[in-house]
Amino acid sequence: MDALLHGFITATARLGLDYRFLLDDYERVPFVQGLGVSIEIILSTMTASAIAGLVLLLALRGRNRLVAGLARGFIEVTRNTPTLVQLYCAFLVLNMLITQWLRARGIDNPFKPFFWVVLVLSLHKAAFHAEALRAGFDALPSQTLEGAASLGFSRATRFWRIELPLALRAALPALVNNMVELVKASAVASAIAVGDVTYQSIMIWTQRDNVLALMLLILAFFGVLTWMVTLAGRWLERRYRIPGYGY
Amino acid sequence: MTLTNLRRLLTVAVLGASFTAHADTTLDKIDSRHEITVGVMIGGSPFGSLDPATQQPRGFNVDLANELGKRLGAKVQLVSVLPSTRVQFLQQGKVDILIANMEYNAQRGEILDHVATPYYRVGGTAITLKTSGIARWADLRGKPVCISQGSSYIRPIVERYGAIPRAFPGSSQSLLALRGGSCVAAVHDAAPLLYPLLQSDPEWRDYRTLQPEIEPAPSVIWMRQGERDTAAKLDTFVRELHRNGWFIATEAKNGLNPPSPALAEWHRQLPAEN
């Protein structure tokens, strides 16, 4: 293992890439941990955004106009402002105010940067999921909906048993695309010192000046992740294909 | 994977192309083109900030850059740098010299050259709530500490005191994160950044700083390795500016309080030489 590592470092050094940080415990250990943190962020955000997206969709399609209007307004704000700015506003401003408010009452602020990253990214992606699902609902053939209504299903049953599964299948490509975007967006967590792989790389390259070497590692890492998500998406599409639609 | 290999090949080719950018040494550039690009840190402190009315940079670092340019007879182009970008910009050749509150330490000395005479002395200190229970540096063991990405204080606080660093792109985010409770203390430059906060800003009245300062290290002007001639030339100018009190006057003009005893020391000591 060690010999392999040294061999790798010498080989890449010839290309001008400095991977000596892999030998230094002080730098290698946080980097490897950063890979884990990135994966944690991505998995948590995928789950949270899926749930939040569904909730948003229910709010949008609900009969309460105020709730629908608020949901619509929320989607517009989060889709039309940069994630980084949302993250700063949430973590630097909102978190600071919460801490000061809680401190005055002698309570510790329980919200960690990890929580804020997952919250902001999930809500951001939830807006996109809700839009994709809405497009999926719009694509439902009206004959199917009328048929379900004529069979006497209640509104709730119709939604959960017939409309949602069909809409999910129609929206699947867009949803998978959103998930790929989510994987890429997780790199923004480095701006609030969450300890993901991009953050650890910045910590290493500001001391060692081996930007290119680390860039290649990060690109490979994210490339593998997005490839896996795309594969999973294609498998899901194949499995849940509706015969007679698409090809 | 072929994709990764292809990407690697492409990026190495680009890297190769980028090396051709290191054509001139700095002194040649000053002599032939009469211009010099100076990297200055614009972070919002008296050392470097933006003038809201004109959106131009101003501050101690900016004044020093302009003064050196005047003495070199070269037009000064200012490029703002952050602790997280300054070394890369210098190495790339994007800036010729760095006036970026970058202290001398042995690790940096290995990859870069510097002007022998420092222009300021800065130590780091930690700012923390009075009620946080942190009274000595050793109390930081195992606790999260907010800091700037690329700061020279990261290694000392980790290796000497066992603190856990949380590095932000700039000091303003780091201090906001401190107020948000993400860390128990923030470690930054004492005199340029933290002391003025405590003195003039009533919002920070519940905070205090730790003594003694860590790494009181001289701030020097940095340049790429091998540019000794430029360093020597700038050195003569820096010594003269110490001698004729220019630094002390500029410090006062930019509102740096309290006046640094190091500057007074150099002002007194240097006249003895040629």
Place this chain on the structure above:
Amino acid sequence: MATDSAAAAGKFAVTRLPPGVYGVLGVLVTGALLWSLAPEAGSRGETLARFVEWSPALAHGFAMNVLISIGAIFIGTVIGLLAGALAMSASFPGRLARLWIIAFRNAPWLVLIYFTTYVFPFEIHAFGITVPFPDWLKVTLGLALPASANIAEVFRGAVASIPSAQWEAAASLAFSRWQILGKIVVPQCVRRMLPPWMNVYAIITMGTALSSLVGIHDLLDTAQIASSTVARSSFTVLTYVATLVIFFAYCYPISWLTRSFEKRLRTA
């Protein structure tokens, strides 16, 4: 959905406000709430005065964001259309184009921006002249790369939405593959590509906020410098919320326009 059907009719009911206005109201209300909670040292009027003092700098910063976004979408469109067209053929350039698209659709934008900022040279020596390569141009290129990949996909989607019957009919009339593309398919595609293209532009504009992390004096960076210089909580809150509002004020009309184009295309 009630709001959608009203919009689909091509006009807005006078009593119902566009959804984005709810959003702006929400942000303003939240901002006002936050500000009233922010512990203030010194009068609020003073904070407002300082904010007015800094607003030209903030506007200057946002102009940088707009500049980068326009540059990125322009370069990205040119490359993207080329790559999209090439990617449809089975030749070697076609394979390269497909590789390009996959590579830049799967790379995080932040990493691409770090990449172009640090790896590209800061000036180019060609034919004896030295051309400076300013850092905002590097960020523009860094954003143009994923933009081109997205636009190539938009192009592919638009071409795929043309019924295959048209391809077959044209082929039976002895049109070559490239002739079909050029004379029949692409002219129809231009209209269809407009809404998703505008969508890509909006996303790119939001991506320009990342340039603050490499030291470009854009809106976010100026907001950070301003809040460190003034160093008051209430000013910080005001500045960051203002940043949010400014981006929203620019991007929301674009997405609103995009949607109205989409509706018009669907009913057309």
